[in-house]
Amino acid sequence: MSTYTVGLKALFPTLGLIYGFQAACAAIAVPLKTEKYYDLCGSLGFISAAGASLYMPWIRARYIDGFKNIALPTTLSAFHPRQAIMTGLTLFWAMRLGSFLFQRIKKSGGDSRFDEIKQSPPKFFGAWMMQATWIAITALPVYLVNSIPKASQPPLGARDYLGLAIWIAGMGLEVTADRQKSQWRQDREAGKHKEPFISSGVWSWSRHPNYFGEVSLWTGQFVLSTTAIASAGTFYPTWAVGLAALSPLLEYGLIRFISGVPMLEKSGDKKHKDNPQWKKYKDEVPCFVPFIGSKN
Structure with a gap:
């Protein structure tokens, strides 16, 4: 063989x-x-x-x-x-x-x-x-x-635990973002606020925290895989690790440049073009990679 x-x-x-x-x-x-x-x-x-x-x-x-x-x-x-x-x-x-x-x-x-x-x-x-x-x-x-x-x-090692930690952090951010947005929508429908867009919680860290979490969790899966793939000499060449890297790269490319962020940013700009709070939100909150604190 x-x-x-x-x-x-x-x-x-x-x-x-x-x-x-x-x-x-x-x-x-x-x-x-x-x-x-x-x-x-x-x-x-x-x-x-x-x-x-x-x-x-x-x-x-x-x-x-x-x-x-x-x-x-x-x-x-x-x-x-x-x-x-x-x-x-x-x-x-x-x-x-x-x-x-x-x-x-x-x-x-x-x-x-x-x-x-x-x-x-x-x-x-x-x-x-x-x-x-x-x-x-x-x-x-x-x-x-x-x-x-x-x-x-090979046995589980530090790199595997790092990958697992990245996955947990990414999933945690995604779940938190989804729940906060869902609660925000429910509160708006109940008349508790009239905010045109969400800008609180993790949504004050990033305009698309759920998408960043999605890319992060697949990055975690990639990191989890690297030790096994790189050590499997008779099964795959070492460059097969590069094939595994296509996973987070594809997710990032699709979300950041094609089907996720661009569509929502365009929709937001169209919907809130006359709202100065939207411009302020875009100026102060990063589009993708979260930043905790004030840019100013």
């Missing part, structure tokens, strides 16, 4: 599952011209891929390499702590995101992003394949680590 093909034999089926699952969802959604389950299918894509990737080394050994006597792993102790941690974090994140987005689209009745493209089957199908690519790259550190057998992974 040639060098590095061992890890790829466990990684490629996971990637195939990702694209296959999204294609199956698209096969239903495209003819119906509905985007109602797009975000939910995205979350389920992360959940299914992360879970399945844990078992790919066993599947490879039993059904590809011919070791028929290898028992199916049924307990957490069958996996390396790093694998269990990274997979668990991904499942938690995906379930939280999926629940939030599905409830939002149920409440709104649709997603205006798809109003035009869902009328074109090729374009709408392409959107599903783009989602598959997002799933494949964003959680790539998890898939890479899970494709390396437990016995071939």
Whole structure:
């Protein structure tokens, strides 16, 4: 067996599952011209891929390499702590995101992003394949680590704990930002204030603290993966760490320059263009990276 093909034999089926699952969802959604389950299918894509990737080394050994006597792993102790941690974090994140987005689209009745493209089957199908690519790259550190057998992974070390701390901090910031904004909206609807935009709490640190938290938590997953990938000489070359780095880089690029921050900034500028408080908020509060305190 040639060098590095061992890890790829466990990684490629996971990637195939990702694209296959999204294609199956698209096969239903495209003819119906509905985007109602797009975000939910995205979350389920992360959940299914992360879970399945844990078992790919066993599947490879039993059904590809011919070791028929290898028992199916049924307990957490069958996996390396790093694998269990990274997979668990991904499942938690995906379930939280999926629940939030599905409830939002149920409440709104649709997603205006798809109003035009869902009328074109090729374009709408392409959107599903783009989602598959997002799933494949964003959680790539998890898939890479899970494709390396437990016995071939080094013990948890300082870098792993650093990655976990970054993930916890990022998730904590994202959850706090979401809850504060939700409470702010409820208070406004109840007539407790008439503020046109939120600027308190963590929203006084950054204009998009939830997005910074999102990028941070995937940075944490990347850091968690580096020791295992760099040490897996017969499974992946050391430069595979660079592949894992695509995860936070993609998240940052999408959020900061394409689908997240630019759209909200443009919307805010249009909605509050005549409000001097909006200009003051933009002048004093960083767009992305949080700053605690006054810039003045």
